[in-house]
Amino acid sequence: MPVGTQGAVKAMRHADLLELDAQIILGNTYHLFLRPGDELIGRRGGLHRFIGWTRPVLTDSGGYQVFSLADRRVISEDGAQFRSHLDGSLHMLTPERAVDIQARLGSDIAMVFDECVAYPADRDAVAASMERSVRWARRCRERLAELRNGSVAGVAVTNPGQAQFGIVQGGVFQDLRDESAAATLAIGFEGYAIGGLSVGEPAYLMYSVVADTARRLPADRPRYLMGTGTPEDLVECVARGIDMFDCVMPTRNARNGQLFTSEGRINIKNARYAEDDRPPDAVCGCYTCRTHSRAYLRHLYMAGEMTAGALNTLHNLSFYLDTMRRIREAIRLRIFENFRQEFLRSASRLSSDQ
Amino acid sequence: MPVGTQGAVKAMRHADLLELDAQIILGNTYHLFLRPGDELIGRRGGLHRFIGWTRPVLTDSGGYQVFSLADRRVISEDGAQFRSHLDGSLHMLTPERAVDIQARLGSDIAMVFDECVAYPADRDAVAASMERSVRWARRCRERLAELRNGSVAGVAVTNPGQAQFGIVQGGVFQDLRDESAAATLAIGFEGYAIGGLSVGEPAYLMYSVVADTARRLPADRPRYLMGTGTPEDLVECVARGIDMFDCVMPTRNARNGQLFTSEGRINIKNARYAEDDRPPDAVCGCYTCRTHSRAYLRHLYMAGEMTAGALNTLHNLSFYLDTMRRIREAIRLRIFENFRQEFLRSASRLSSDQ
Numbered sequence: 001m002p003v004g005t006q007g008a009v010k011a012m013r014h015a016d017l018l019e020l021d022a023q024i025i026l027g028n029t030y031h032l033f034l035r036p037g038d039e040l041i042g043r044r045g046g047l048h049r050f051i052g053w054t055r056p057v058l059t060d061s062g063g064y065q066v067f068s069l070a071d072r073r074v075i076s077e078d079g080a081q082f083r084s085h086l087d088g089s090l091h092m093l094t095p096e097r098a099v100d101i102q103a104r105l106g107s108d109i110a111m112v113f114d115e116c117v118a119y120p121a122d123r124d125a126v127a128a129s130m131e132r133s134v135r136w137a138r139r140c141r142e143r144l145a146e147l148r149n150g151s152v153a154g155v156a157v158t159n160p161g162q163a164q165f166g167i168v169q170g171g172v173f174q175d176l177r178d179e180s181a182a183a184t185l186a187i188g189f190e191g192y193a194i195g196g197l198s199v200g201e202p203a204y205l206m207y208s209v210v211a212d213t214a215r216r217l218p219a220d221r222p223r224y225l226m227g228t229g230t231p232e233d234l235v236e237c238v239a240r241g242i243d244m245f246d247c248v249m250p251t252r253n254a255r256n257g258q259l260f261t262s263e264g265r266i267n268i269k270n271a272r273y274a275e276d277d278r279p280p281d282a283v284c285g286c287y288t289c290r291t292h293s294r295a296y297l298r299h300l301y302m303a304g305e306m307t308a309g310a311l312n313t314l315h316n317l318s319f320y321l322d323t324m325r326r327i328r329e330a331i332r333l334r335i336f337e338n339f340r341q342e343f344l345r346s347a348s349r350l351s352s353d354q
Numbered sequence: 355m356p357v358g359t360q361g362a363v364k365a366m367r368h369a370d371l372l373e374l375d376a377q378i379i380l381g382n383t384y385h386l387f388l389r390p391g392d393e394l395i396g397r398r399g400g401l402h403r404f405i406g407w408t409r410p411v412l413t414d415s416g417g418y419q420v421f422s423l424a425d426r427r428v429i430s431e432d433g434a435q436f437r438s439h440l441d442g443s444l445h446m447l448t449p450e451r452a453v454d455i456q457a458r459l460g461s462d463i464a465m466v467f468d469e470c471v472a473y474p475a476d477r478d479a480v481a482a483s484m485e486r487s488v489r490w491a492r493r494c495r496e497r498l499a500e501l502r503n504g505s506v507a508g509v510a511v512t513n514p515g516q517a518q519f520g521i522v523q524g525g526v527f528q529d530l531r532d533e534s535a536a537a538t539l540a541i542g543f544e545g546y547a548i549g550g551l552s553v554g555e556p557a558y559l560m561y562s563v564v565a566d567t568a569r570r571l572p573a574d575r576p577r578y579l580m581g582t583g584t585p586e587d588l589v590e591c592v593a594r595g596i597d598m599f600d601c602v603m604p605t606r607n608a609r610n611g612q613l614f615t616s617e618g619r620i621n622i623k624n625a626r627y628a629e630d631d632r633p634p635d636a637v638c639g640c641y642t643c644r645t646h647s648r649a650y651l652r653h654l655y656m657a658g659e660m661t662a663g664a665l666n667t668l669h670n671l672s673f674y675l676d677t678m679r680r681i682r683e684a685i686r687l688r689i690f691e692n693f694r695q696e697f698l699r700s701a702s703r704l705s706s707d708q
Binding site for chain 1: 360361362363364365366367368369385389390394397398404405406628629631641645646647649650653654656657659660661663664665
């Protein structure tokens, strides 16, 4: 899922995402709640109508941003009190509030409000946080049931068919992950996510937790790994049972001049590309690769042209979405393991250009 | 002509310009000379090849930027010595050099190197400057002849069919304009421009100089008014004989949140648009107007999303190019005077929102 933090995937227009055949985008509840506000979006008929995007949208719960971005947050059993990064104003986000906000946004998939802990953290802290996240998940599910019953006044439900996903926490402690998975499954959701990874732990540890956690989650429901990752991570985590991902990496790195290619990453600002007339990726069919050379993209980047961000983002999203399409195709053809080996070998060819 | 200062129209991709059916774009010699350099572009086969744009390009001579942007410039009969705004490095631009640079860039229309004076300026200064510009124009024409003969070593001519336009100067003094026009015509160019206007003089004075100067220029050659202007200016100056324009206004103002519409200008950041579900311009068929509301565009602008710049630029360029198309159609149908009256009436409807 391309990340559309504030109701737009940075540097992209919706037409670009349709051309890339993005099936779903992600919106950030924290950002949209603060600006332009979920009530304003609700009055417009929901996020789809407001932003002019007709395909699915997933919204996070705001939890991650509150814990990582917001100033002076105070966490209690009730929820999280925090100050806006925009104007310092004081706000309270509770499980119920996070569900209500997402109801107004009308996303197709809403996430439960969970607590995120930093990495590394000691076992007791992770256990206490995971248990609180389970209690919050229960409150989220109950609130959604009330909204579905129409028994909550003052909340415009702009998408009655909205699904809700639970989130498994527990850090890198597999027994806590197992406990969280069991409790989350007991509540029951339309899909399940693995949260609290890609927060600084080594890749082998993330892969291990993903593998052991994904197998606890039902195979007939979507399994979503939040906030991951590199192209290699996508392949490796699909191999471990994951169906859905979101990550700012393709878009953010693009704006910083890093392009993902079939041979690895290139930093377009490197002087070696100043007279390189080749496209960013010879085997890529995106608009950027069809139309422009590395030399031109480097010039645009060095000149500070915002078109650089757009062209680089187009390419990186194309590469990510192509990677997922190739994964699905390889699975259908029962050649995924071959594909995986070849992909990882190819992706490391240019590793010196990081 | 949309302005593509550094080899890209800001916030646009070439595909956008093709969809808007822009017939020609402008590139700035000063900027491209400093970065990435005309020699590098020449080695790539010229500006078209380098940037991936196959339609016509006009390049200015660099004169305007040297006089208005560059630090510590020293003007002599030979040319202009200046320091780069990027790194303070010392450079010299002469009429011959400006022709050579544009030969490497390979634009379809090159402009002569002229001297620009500030407004207001006294008659003697304007007269001396105009006379120098005529001498420089002669040197430019001679240099181009040498390049066409292949008698200049070390200059890669990437577009042998390049046309060269002369520029009429003379400030707001009509007798000087007349003298400049006569001298420029005597040298002989493929087309003629009026320079040194839209530099702060009142509109009525500009219109008057345009009318009286355009009538001195041959009707069978393009007449190009440099650096102008508002949509109303386009209509008014076509009425006075102008065929071609360039201006950063549609693109720069778009990035600052100002949209040109059939009813006048709107500043999308105004709070009044926060819940306005209408498109920017109800009668516009551009992607932005087809897809998005004022409320969403305001949100993107307030949130600092670069997509705001792109969507606003798309609309403004669409409005400008549509205006020129409507002008051409009205002339063909012999209803230009009716069109002009209606256009000016309509464009002032929202003047309170400036």
